[in-house]
Amino acid sequence: MTAPVTPALLYLDNVSVSFDGFRALNALSLAIDHAEMRAIIGPNGAGKTTMMDVITGKTRPNEGIALFEGSHDLTALDEAAIAELGIGRKFQTPTVFEMHSVEDNLLLALKEKRSPFATLLSRRTAQERERVDALLERVRLTSSRHRKAGELSHGQKQWLEIGMLLAQQPKLLLIDEPAAGMTDQETADTADLLRDIARTQSVVVVEHDMTFVRDLGVKVTCLHEGSVLAEGSLDAVSANERVVEVYLGR
Numbered sequence: 001m002t003a004p005v006t007p008a009l010l011y012l013d014n015v016s017v018s019f020d021g022f023r024a025l026n027a028l029s030l031a032i033d034h035a036e037m038r039a040i041i042g043p044n045g046a047g048k049t050t051m052m053d054v055i056t057g058k059t060r061p062n063e064g065i066a067l068f069e070g071s072h073d074l075t076a077l078d079e080a081a082i083a084e085l086g087i088g089r090k091f092q093t094p095t096v097f098e099m100h101s102v103e104d105n106l107l108l109a110l111k112e113k114r115s116p117f118a119t120l121l122s123r124r125t126a127q128e129r130e131r132v133d134a135l136l137e138r139v140r141l142t143s144s145r146h147r148k149a150g151e152l153s154h155g156q157k158q159w160l161e162i163g164m165l166l167a168q169q170p171k172l173l174l175i176d177e178p179a180a181g182m183t184d185q186e187t188a189d190t191a192d193l194l195r196d197i198a199r200t201q202s203v204v205v206v207e208h209d210m211t212f213v214r215d216l217g218v219k220v221t222c223l224h225e226g227s228v229l230a231e232g233s234l235d236a237v238s239a240n241e242r243v244v245e246v247y248l249g250r
């Protein structure tokens with residue numbers, strides 16, 4: 001492999017994506033460290049979703065380098081292979097199994113190669129029970145473990161889905177607008193949860209809610225027209241005239 005060596009967990013360099021001549025990503029470069037959480041902000045159409053699509057193999061870039069762990073060329077792998085490498089994605093709308101209990105949802109998501117049918121019918125191993133207990137604790141749903149997922153609040157469903165993602169033990173989590181539709185308390189709790197996750201795993205979170213981004217207290221990247229417009233602390237990025245012009249000041 002001729003790829004440059006990088007210590008970053010995720011390394012994007014000069015990535016461009018065109019749709020019928022329109023550049024959704026335009027020479028985008030970005031690096032995420034191990035156990036780093038990064039907030040991605042930017043106006044509608046800035047390329048945030050397209051960037052996530054490139055990282056997960058849903059969209060192939062026309063140009064550029066996308067490396068995971070310094071050696072895996074994400075542009076040459078399909079979505080399943082990228083998920084297997086340890087990149088997990090959570091979309092904005094939660095997709096939990098509403099008719100199943102909270103703990104069964106987590107059990108179904110565990111990485112062990114068992115069919116969902118076998119998982120629900122067969123005895124759980126002690127190890128699986130332990131893992132589900134730990135996940136419930138982590139996503140603050142221990143007291144709701146026997147409730148049907150469909151009965152949870154919107155915020156709790158988001159946490160359950162984050163728990164299902166964690167069950168896959170990803171090295172990098174991509175999370176799209178987790179705070180959308182949440183109460184203020186749920187928003188603050190979600191920031192707490194993501195900070196906790198980022199102690200061991202890397203997290204890239206796309207978000208428009210600036211209160212939430214402030215709560216995260218991490219480095220912020222502002223995208224605009226498919227490239228990085230500004231990067232740094234939220235205070236520094238918020239003070240950037242171009243960021244105010246194209247995004248915050250609207």
Ligand SMILES: Nc1ncnc2c1ncn2[C@@H]1O[C@H](COP(=O)(O)OP(=O)(O)OP(=O)(O)O)[C@@H](O)[C@H]1O
Pocket residue numbers: 019020022023024042043044045046047048049050051
């Ligand atoms: N499959 C596609 N075909 C054509 N154009 C596309 C396609 N996907 C995205 N685009 C365009 O690329 C640009 C970037 O879109 P993208 O969804 O990545 O932005 P975004 O930053 O995620 O925006 P939002 O905050 O609204 O979700 C937009 O102008 C969009 O219309």
